Amino acid sequence: MSVATDPAGARGDLGDARAPLLAVDNVEVRYGVSLAVRGVSFEVPVHGAVALLGPNGAGKTSLIRAISGLLDVHHGAVREGDIRLDGRSIRGWRADRIVSSGVGQVPEGRLIFGQLSVEENLRVGAAARKTAGVEETLQQVYELFPVLGERRSRQSGWLSGGEQQMLAIGRGLMAAPRLLLLDEVSLGLAPKVIEDIFSRLREVRDELGTSMLLVEQNARVALGFADY
Numbered sequence: 001m002s003v004a005t006d007p008a009g010a011r012g013d014l015g016d017a018r019a020p021l022l023a024v025d026n027v028e029v030r031y032g033v034s035l036a037v038r039g040v041s042f043e044v045p046v047h048g049a050v051a052l053l054g055p056n057g058a059g060k061t062s063l064i065r066a067i068s069g070l071l072d073v074h075h076g077a078v079r080e081g082d083i084r085l086d087g088r089s090i091r092g093w094r095a096d097r098i099v100s101s102g103v104g105q106v107p108e109g110r111l112i113f114g115q116l117s118v119e120e121n122l123r124v125g126a127a128a129r130k131t132a133g134v135e136e137t138l139q140q141v142y143e144l145f146p147v148l149g150e151r152r153s154r155q156s157g158w159l160s161g162g163e164q165q166m167l168a169i170g171r172g173l174m175a176a177p178r179l180l181l182l183d184e185v186s187l188g189l190a191p192k193v194i195e196d197i198f199s200r201l202r203e204v205r206d207e208l209g210t211s212m213l214l215v216e217q218n219a220r221v222a223l224g225f226a227d228y
């Protein structure tokens with residue numbers, strides 16, 4: 001299996017090749033006056049997999065939103081600290097620019113468009129990308145998750161929970177990311193399905209060198225997958 005990444009447009013002109021892929025530096029997130037995250041720092045090395053563990057309400061999703069530029073949608077903001085991609089600050093960047101810079105996301109709760117077909121959902125994932133290579137990535141996602149290929153014309157709302165999670169991951173991969181943010185991928189899924197999904201993610205990681213940041217409540221699963 002191989003999914004094409006998009007190095008062009010990813011590192012940008014000013015990136016530092018020696019820097020970690022992602023650096024979160026002393027970040028504070030607030031929703032209005034309400035504090036959600038304070039003083040968080042960590043790095044994701046190139047080709048690395050990092051797990052962020054914590055119970056409900058610890059601030060994991062807020063950190064993912066801070067990295068992906070989606071805090072403003074939730075009336076939140078990064079108030080302190082910095083977030084750097086390839087050594088370059090992306091704090092305050094728009095979400096589509098962050099996706100185009102190589103950061104894909106699999107959001108908590110999957111956020112599948114239930115009325116759309118499987119393939120339409122996947123194509124949404126490539127919206128911030130130039131058209132070149134999109135068809136190839138689509139075929140590669142179908143290779144990775146054959147069940148999505150079999151159900152490509154089916155309305156996504158009818159898929160099982162595990163299939164919807166595969167679809168959410170496939171949609172994230174359609175952006176050809178160098179870094180994939182995965183928010184609670186294991187939530188609500190049977191152990192066998194979780195095992196299957198993480199073995200596919202390992203394939204993506206090993207064969208493409210895609211870096212991953214996963215937030216999880218399931219420490220066993222996360223630590224079995226991540227290096228840090």
Ligand code: ATP
Pocket residue numbers: 031034035036054055056057058059060061062063074075076108
């Ligand atoms: P969960 O696993 O339940 O998603 P989490 O670790 O991802 O938890 P967050 O969802 O980031 O945690 O929540 C961190 C804190 O920020 C919580 O106190 C939460 O109530 C608050 N919070 C999250 N989203 C908002 C929002 N849109 N407006 C106000 N407060 C919020």
